[in-house]
Amino acid sequence: MGKIKKSKPKSKSTNINQGIFLNKQVGQHVLKNPLILQTIVDKAALKSTDIVLEVGPGTGNLTIKLLEQCKKVVACELDTRLSAELIKRVQGTPYQNKLEIIHGNVLKIDLPYFDVCVANLPYQISSPFIFKLLLHRPIFKYAVLMFQKEFAQRLTAKPGDKLYCRLSVNTQILARIDHLMKVGKNNFKPPPKVESSVVRIQPKNPAPTINFQEWDGLLRIAFNRKNKTLSAIFKQSGILSLIEKNYGVHCSFNNIPVPKDFNMKDFVIKLLEDNDFAASRARTMEINDFLGLLQLFNNNGIHFG
Template identity: 35%
Template sequence: MSEPFQHRARKRFGQNFLHDAGVIHRILRSIAPKEGQHVLEIGPGQGALTEGLVDSGAKLDVIELDLDLIPQLKWRFGLKPNFSLHQGDALKFDFASLVGAEDDKLRVVGNLPYNISTPLIFHLLDHAPIIQDMHFMLQKEVVERLAAEPGNGDWGRLSIMVQYFCRVDYLFTVGPGAFNPPPKVESAIVRLVPYSELPYPAKDHRVLERIVREAFNQRRKTLRNTLRALMSVEDIEAAGVDPTLRPEQLNVADFVRLANRLSEISADTAQGPSA
């Protein structure tokens, strides 16, 4: 029986529907969902990945923003006992509401619209303690930034803040022809695995965000210039970092040391002079 639904991709939702069976199977092999696991799919679209996810026996929650796609998803998967559909905006969704038992962790999957990919990843990182891993289809350029290393031109705010929380694996590239309509750029699959214990914990990750933002506002300048409003040269050196370096030359541990030094300075200032 053919599907009683026709849906045209909507530009305002950044929709490009995956249709290449080979790519779909390769993504599903990379995720390897299993019975007993809890999978969350963001933006299932027309269900290209959903079918394999639900057939794995995993408990599957899906979040879809486009109201016009809801009937199609209900028609295809609504009777499956392990399938739950949520209509809403993933950027505003409370992912913690999906988790029941204390040891329940989400495996997050999504072919993310390019225009919301970065804010959505940061929204998910706010829930890192309840996430086992994340597999995303993103614009190739974004994945290259996520997986970049210090000294690389792609190394920047996104690389540092995501790698602070997660291990990042660039899995494989996907050409435009795998989608309908084909996007104008290449895509790639990335795996993000939140650390159970942060390798370089910051005293306050908001201070880390501030340091990284200030440093990369003028990425061609040295730290002594870019961080001038926050830290003196002496404080940068006290953190064990060379103030003559440019921000792209520092790794995550270096930025955490700078952030922790700034947290100490702020705490000392707040306490005021000792009696």
Template identity: 45%
Template sequence: MHYVHESGTMLGASRRVVGFIPRRLLSVRQVHGDGDAEELLRFHKSRGQHILVNPRILDTIVRKSAIKPTDTILEIGPGTGNLTLRLLEAAHKVVAFEIDHRMVQVLEKRVLQRGFINKLRVIERDAMKAPFPRFDLVVANIPYQISSPLMIKLVYGPTPFRSATLLLQKEFARRLMANPGDSGSNRLSVNVKLLADVELVMDVSKRDFLPSPKVDSSVVIIRPKPQVPNVDLREWRAFTMVCFNNRNKTLGASFKNKRRVLELLKISNEYNESSPHEGDDAQDEGEFTSFKEKIIGVLRTGEFEDKRPSKLSFEELLHLLSLFNQSGIYFGHREQLKREDKFDADDE
């Protein structure tokens, strides 16, 4: 197996050396073509450490990002800096989140050698647990395990931005591209696409990374919409969580679930500043039955009972949420949702 570094030359001479090195233990020179050949780094799969080494793909990502000389770029998971160096050439500043201090050391050494150190700010914190500073664009080969929560943090976050160019797992990107009403429509795509447009730029082979991941990737660009529906976003996200809990079931079947009805009854009473009866099983049962009938009544009024959430358009989903709220049925607790940034695999 041959490797390609940033200059595009083949590293065939390293083949015999690689044969004696564990799969995820690679020299810095093997990964990006400079540095000390004896300086070894262990790349951790659990942290999504796969370095993009194909110069053509790196250049395309930067070009498609439409970076202005005045832009501040947010990069998450820069690794050893193959993409970072290109971003620093094009932008005013790069703010990079990297939790692995070993990677930070290599990154800062390379940036210093290229004379860009004053344009780089490295934050050694988990990007999902820290507030983002002001930025204009996001350009990143992100760790795949944070793809879903990162999407929500960006799109629903308080910081406005022009676009986000992201390298994602190919399968994940395809789910993200699904439109409401398509057979592949899912909770992640309807949440992201409510507020942003998503463009597929290109697919990227797993062979373009070191160490090589198990799957291919795709580059997508996310652009926030200038105008979005007038809806309570907290309530919308809680609503889609319920609808897409099992997207292959009809809405009638999903909303007849006893646990689901009890949960919505509690939330709705909380929202309406009332509380269910306590200590009287007959009254409690009566309230439950009445509330369940109200839910089914809403579904039937809008002719949604036999429909599946994956087949509904944005307009239909928004209309259904409006019908529920008008009937005093709510989905989001008044406090922040505990799982608001978490998407399970089945929900994507």
């Protein structure tokens, strides 16, 4: 009998280019299709004076095409092996002095100045990165970013859509978001488990004058049960306890006496009913509806920060 060959255990990494291993668990998927890469750069419509921020450049397939179009690329890369490969690619070329690499976790560093952000993001950091980007100052011109398809659909979802959620409202109040293109999983090496999409994000300038912490606090409550009416949501004891505590702080700070028979539940429901919000549901509310609701609550001493 012949010898039985033992099967090798499947690796969580993929070998690419000169012994470099990509770790799928941290979102290392190299976009290999040159037509897709070029289309992304074309959609970015870069000027020769633009400074571009790229996150997760990997081995530099997108970076090289960006360097051809702009003044400078500042690439943020966590993996020093990949950044070393990128440095090799530009050594001795006209692009060498146009590339700056920042080593580190993009969520933990101060973002540099940039005009445009173009990136094939590790999908695990999509949500925290987009808010770090949109709250960054000075305001940049726009970003062209690749996300997991469903995440991109949440970004662009409208009231009434199945995927309309807190993420949709939080990003759309800060920026205009447009879907640009779909990207199939076979355009990557190694292929991810999901399809991807590219979106264009243009921050609103001037930025809306809201307390974002309060705004997000209200949305967390409203979208926790997005199919329920606001009246039903604000009758929940946990939510009433939270806003009653904040109301007490507000009244104390502003020397406002609170009647002994004050009932927060009755107070909130009356506010909602008198202003036609009681039957509203988060899943169908427009941004202006949420703005009006937050203003109504704040004007009556109810806060969510």
